Amino acid sequence: MPKIVDHDQRRLDLVQATLRLIVRQGLNGATMRDIATEVGFANGVVKTYFGSKADLLAATYLYVFEATNARVATSTTGLRGLDALRAFAYEVLPVTPALHDEARVVLSYLAEVAQNPEHARATAETMELWRAWIVSWLGEADADGRLRAEVDIESETEVLLTYLLGAQTSAIIGGRGFDFAGFRAQLDYVIARLGRPS
Structure with missing residues (x-):
């Protein structure tokens, strides 16, 4: 049976990881790779939910x-x-x-x-x-x-x-x-x- 993925939770996890990394390392330190690592996702997973770092940053601002x-x-x-x-x-x-x-x-x-x-x-x-x-x-x-x-x-x-x-x-x-x-x-x-x- 295929694993059920909670896409809303994944998006939230990425947004919260972005917030944490910006606080710890600043915007330049919050790369897409670092954000994926922070959550425990493969790097490509981030692009599935956010087309660009700017889009992820916009979602973090809205959060x-x-x-x-x-x-x-x-x-x-x-x-x-x-x-x-x-x-x-x-x-x-x-x-x-x-x-x-x-x-x-x-x-x-x-x-x-x-x-x-x-x-x-x-x-x-x-x-x-x-x-x-x-x-x-x-x-x-x-x-x-x-x-x-x-x-x-x-x-x-x-x-x-x-x-x-x-x-x-x-x-x-x-x-x-x-x-x-x-x-x-x-x-x-x-x-x-x-x-x-x-």
Whole structure:
């Protein structure tokens, strides 16, 4: 009787191996051969599931993005407005070792996106979900009377997205204020700047 292969599990195994290797060795150290070895597959098996390293990297980015969104769904349950926005940002900002590792994967992918218009479009689409969430939470804060009157929700949403993505770059570069405590302090400042004085 032929062996039944769980193709979805194999794809997931390859994505998770890619994430681990990027964290350990960087993008250049995560070759298709290394990824196959990490999972215990023959080198040719990877090509069966992902036509190129760029495709595998895109799938790894989506894995991280979906994992982030699952954490956001849990952490924002029962929250609204600025409280929900803060909880969301804590799941995106590199404020823990695990989130710092995810930032490395995201940055590796974005370097590839710069050379691939198709992946750039797909990445822009993922950001639309975050954009919609931020607009909604700022709208709730406004409706609750917690948002400063001068805050422009659409403009502030773009600023917040730029900050969150930029923080991932800053985490990898390092330097003064770009550590776990520094990012938490920055987020406190950003949220306080949006809210009405108590």
